[in-house]
Amino acid sequence: AQSVTQLDSQVPVFEEAPVELRCNYSSSVSVYLFWYVQYPNQGLQLLLKYLSGSTLVESINGFEAEFNKSQTSFHLRKPSVHISDTAEYFCAVRANYGGSQGNLIFGKGTKLSVKP
Amino acid sequence: NAGVTQTPKFQVLKTGQSMTLQCAQDMNHEYMSWYRQDPGMGLRLIHYSVGAGITDQGEVPNGYNVSRSTTEDFPLRLLSAAPSQTSVYFCASSYSWLAGAQPNTDTQYFGPGTRLTVL
Numbered sequence: 001a002q003s004v005t006q007l008d009s010q011v012p013v014f015e016e017a018p019v020e021l022r023c024n025y026s027s028s029v030s031v032y033l034f035w036y037v038q039y040p041n042q043g044l045q046l047l048l049k050y051l052s053g054s055t056l057v058e059s060i061n062g063f064e065a066e067f068n069k070s071q072t073s074f075h076l077r078k079p080s081v082h083i084s085d086t087a088e089y090f091c092a093v094r095a096n097y098g099g100s101q102g103n104l105i106f107g108k109g110t111k112l113s114v115k116p
Numbered sequence: 117n118a119g120v121t122q123t124p125k126f127q128v129l130k131t132g133q134s135m136t137l138q139c140a141q142d143m144n145h146e147y148m149s150w151y152r153q154d155p156g157m158g159l160r161l162i163h164y165s166v167g168a169g170i171t172d173q174g175e176v177p178n179g180y181n182v183s184r185s186t187t188e189d190f191p192l193r194l195l196s197a198a199p200s201q202t203s204v205y206f207c208a209s210s211y212s213w214l215a216g217a218q219p220n221t222d223t224q225y226f227g228p229g230t231r232l233t234v235l
């Protein structure tokens with residue numbers, strides 16, 4: 001079975017400052033890793049994902065995440081945040097071993113609050 | 117494509133009432149699932165389906181029923197609503213549930229959610 005731990009429930013940061021949202025996972029098999037974002041009163045949108053290949057993945061709005069297999073982490077970073085990045089961010093894992101149950105397992109979320 | 121649609125957007129029930137939350141997708145996805153979102157708990161899987169006629173329980177299935185008679189639809193039924201079922205419910209779908217499926221088709225797409233209050 002897989003599990004996800006998001007180490008910070010809330011992260012306040014000033015506009016244009018860098019931010020890191022931490023995510024660690026546990027799994028006995030290889031996994032796919034995802035970050036979803038939920039803006040206030042909206043559904044979840046996929047921000048970025050790691051499936052294979054380069055361990056550094058990027059989103060179109062400046063976020064990036066790096067898969068670190070040895071530390072079982074998939075931290076999300078942005079060098080300079082905007083007010084519009086205020087949202088809740090969810091890290092998620094899904095087994096990628098053939099035949100394994102492929103349900104998406106979520107962390108509890110991190111609320112990013114960007115202040116002017 | 118409309119993607120994943122959910123109805124209603126909001127619902128208020130009294131304890132003991134029953135209702136069905138509707139979910140539909142027009143992407144010919146095999147895999148569909150229902151999650152509930154509660155503050156500080158993230159999203160928890162209620163039930164899922166890997167294809168028409170096949171359903172299974174997730175992490176928190178008690179008090180909920182599902183069926184999958186068609187590829188497109190995956191309704192969630194609350195048999196006898198309880199205040200503990202007050203939550204935001206999300207339906208999601210993806211091309212396949214099988215690990216090892218083509219990775220570009222592995223992404224789950226979420227509906228806009230149903231906010232349910234049980235008094």
